[in-house]
Amino acid sequence: MSREPDAAxxxxxxxxxxxxxxxxxxxxxVGEAGGTTxxxxxxDHAIPILEALRVAGFDYLxxxxxxxxxKLEEPGEERFCVHWIVHAYGLDARIHVxxxxxxxxxRVETASVLxxxxxxxxxxxxxxxxxxxxxxxxxxxxxxxEDFGAFPLRKDYPLKGRGERDNFPVITRDKA
Amino acid sequence: MGxxxxxxxxxxxxxxxxxxxxxxxxxxPMPFGTACCAIEMMSALSSRYxxxxxxxxxxxxxxxxxxxxxxxxxxxxxxxxxxxxIYLQMPEPKWVISMGACASCGGVFDTYTLIQGVDRFIxxxxxxxxxxxxxxxxxxxxxxxxxxxxxxxxIETPA
Numbered sequence: 170m171s172r173e174p175d176a177a178x179x180x181x182x183x184x185x186x187x188x189x190x191x192x193x194x195x196x197x198x199v200g201e202a203g204g205t206t207x208x209x210x211x212x213d214h215a216i217p218i219l220e221a222l223r224v225a226g227f228d229y230l231x232x233x234x235x236x237x238x239x240k241l242e243e244p245g246e247e248r249f250c251v252h253w254i255v256h257a258y259g260l261d262a263r264i265h266v267x268x269x270x271x272x273x274x275x276r277v278e279t280a281s282v283l284x285x286x287x288x289x290x291x292x293x294x295x296x297x298x299x300x301x302x303x304x305x306x307x308x309x310x311x312x313x314x315e316d317f318g319a320f321p322l323r324k325d326y327p328l329k330g331r332g333e334r335d336n337f338p339v340i341t342r343d344k345a
Numbered sequence: 346m347g348x349x350x351x352x353x354x355x356x357x358x359x360x361x362x363x364x365x366x367x368x369x370x371x372x373x374p375m376p377f378g379t380a381c382c383a384i385e386m387m388s389a390l391s392s393r394y395x396x397x398x399x400x401x402x403x404x405x406x407x408x409x410x411x412x413x414x415x416x417x418x419x420x421x422x423x424x425x426x427x428x429x430x431i432y433l434q435m436p437e438p439k440w441v442i443s444m445g446a447c448a449s450c451g452g453v454f455d456t457y458t459l460i461q462g463v464d465r466f467i468x469x470x471x472x473x474x475x476x477x478x479x480x481x482x483x484x485x486x487x488x489x490x491x492x493x494x495x496x497x498x499x500i501e502t503p504a
Contacts, residue, residue: 314423321457330457334422334458334461337460339466
């Protein structure tokens, strides 16, 4: 097996096409972004497709995350896009799976049944974007305080927050 | 053959002056290191800068046994309740050093998670500018607190 980047990309693309063809009704779009093979899939088919990739040798889930297209010049199909980045150590190949998720119903199935690594990534994604992962055993905030009332990486959330950082009791010399 | 041989065998002082002298020369720091300033704090404490020369060598990781809280690093909204609790657990008399730009004013992190200066929620005696400050600055801050104690105003700073 060659470790040339081009060869690795070709292998990833071939697997992406092969897996995509198996899910005809999903109309998987195979492309490339920043040198990584991408698969854009409907969110209902994300988990079966990820499972097929796992069987094809993608044993490592690099990250689960999302992005918000609210203030982008080119809007996406929906407001949010969930990303799963999977890597195959044995094949030295990487695929970036993406699914569009609407604002009024931001939920997808959990990938933690396939990779345990998804547990924390999905919690972070929920914490930052408010995307809910159905079937996650413990979907709580992971970075922000439990009583934090917003999803800070959504683009309609102000960078300086909504006063959370100013909302503490003041301890003076007399009180201490 | 030291200075004491020149003395008449006893010295006169007041209890208060005696206390101040004892206090200022044995400041036990409680390190609250949350970022890169903590690295400079460690440097100030180890052999090259040697904070022990000023009586502050006994690092206490229990607030119950410490005199001066060194807040060295950025304080997030999740850490602020912890910092307040630790400050309240320290016995009187107590002093606070706000070390570095982040602890003093939030530094470059003007974001939703970061406290814009710990002095908004706990009293601070001495601020150290810098990002991060050099160990000499921390030594200077400690001497500044010693001066305050010597002048007899240990806990009279604006909250």
